[in-house]
Amino acid sequence: MTSLLNGVRRTNSLIPLLKQMKITFSTETVQAAPLAVNTQKVSKAMKAYLERAQEHDNFMKAQTIEFQIGKRHLANIMGADPENFTQEDIDEAIEYLFPSGLFDKKARPMMKAPEEIFPSRKAAEFDETGRPFHSMFYTGKPNFFQLLHNIVAEIRKAQYIEDKMIQRGRLPAETDRLDMTGFAWLSKTDLEKILVETISDLEYNNFLNTMNRLAAQPAAFKCREFALQYAKPLIDQSKISEIPKPQFDENGKQFITTYECLRKTARADVTIRFPGTGKVTINKDHDITYFKHVQSREQVLFPMIFINQLGKFDVEANVEGGGVSGQAGAIRWGIAMGLRSFVDSDVIEDMRVAGLLTRDYRRRERKKPGQEGARRKYTWKKR
Structure with a gap:
């Protein structure tokens, strides 16, 4: 009984002290002052x-x-x-x-x-507290080293697939290798544009070595989609490979025939023969005088004039439909396409830049309702 009374006296003596600390007690809840949250200021x-x-x-x-x-x-x-x-x-x-x-x-x-x-820029690399987002930020070139990490992951993936194929009793064939024929790895400048980082020659060589190691894996065909992201096609070689080779006629002359030569509503097929004397045959019965205007004749001969080979090819053309300008344009395009088989790649590129190899899809613009022509308007009269 005595110990119980002593405990009550001690509790009563603590009440004034608790009131000074602004802590109140009730039979239902205990109320306390809210906790203060430390907010960190962001630098300017x-x-x-x-x-x-x-x-x-x-x-x-x-x-x-x-x-x-x-x-x-x-x-x-x-x-x-x-x-x-x-x-x-x-x-x-x-x-x-x-x-x-x-x-x-x-x-x-x-x-x-x-x-x-617009030139690429790096996204925000820090949060408001100054912590970098990228796990390889402190390497100085996080995107480059992340790329190397991804290449190594693809190499391990190819090795894992190779092991599974061997376990199943099937050895990887040569066709399973990554065929990069007609492709080349990105240049240092192109790679820097993708990474948005400047890399040294040594780092670029490391990139080439790891990509070549990936391509050499026996089961690298599973990584083709990843590898092509960092390779570019050899455009010039692919275009040259699509050019048909000349055939030989009964006289031993080389010839090339181009079909579906289009210009406006004119349709033509053109055959050029080498060597020749510059003879132009149109619809089997006519020569270059088939076109009455000098401008149309110059259009037909312009591809051979452009490559300085006028008089060294014979041209045979069959054309129908359209008007004078359309027929001349169709024959000109067919001659230019056929000449690709007899000249080198530099001349082909010059012809492409000059527009000789570009098909002209322009058409006559239709008349609009409420006006006199396609663009011409009726005369406006105020009174």
Whole structure:
């Protein structure tokens, strides 16, 4: 009993002290002062850095939306499906709607994705507390070393597949290897654009060695999609390989026949023979005088004049439909396409830049209702 009373006296003596600490007791709940949260201030430099990164991201998003809208409008103009409208279709549509005779390709009108026009920039690498997002940030070149890490992961993946094939009693065949014929690894400059980082020659050599090691794996065919991200096709060689080889006629002369030569509503097929004397036969019964105007005759002979081989080929053409300009343009395109089989790659590239190998899809523009012609309007009279 005595110990119980002593305990009550001690409790009563603590009440004034607890009141001074602003702690109150009730029969239902216990109330205490709220805990203070320490908020860390963000430095001005870090805040400006994050704002710049956010502005760039918003700018690229807006440009991407505008590009998608423009692509959809362009597809509707060309009567194509906007969902399946590729970059090649965009280039052809721009070339058709805005034909340009400028020699430099960079000066011609174009429509590309924002990622190809605006230089790449690194996204925000820190959070508000200053901690880097990337686990390899302190290597100095996180994107490059992440790429090497991904290549090694693909190598291990190919080795794992090879082991599984051997366990099943099947050895990897030569066809299972990664065939990079017609492709070359990205150059140092192109790789730096993708990584948005500057790398040294030694680091670039390390990249080449690891990619070659990946391609040499017996089961590297499973990594083809990854490898092609860092390889580019040899465009010149692929285009040259598509050029048909000349055939030989009964007289031992080489000849090439080009079918489906189109220009407006004219259709033609053109055969050129080498060596020749410069003879031009049109529809079996006519020579170059088939065209009454000098301009049309020059159009037909221009491909041979351009490569300085006038008088060394014989031309046989069958043409129908269209008018004088359309028939001359169809024959000219057929001659230019046939000459590829007799000249070297440098001359072919010059012909391509000059526009001789580009098919002209232009058509007569339709008349519009409410006006006199396609563009011509009726005379406006105020009274």
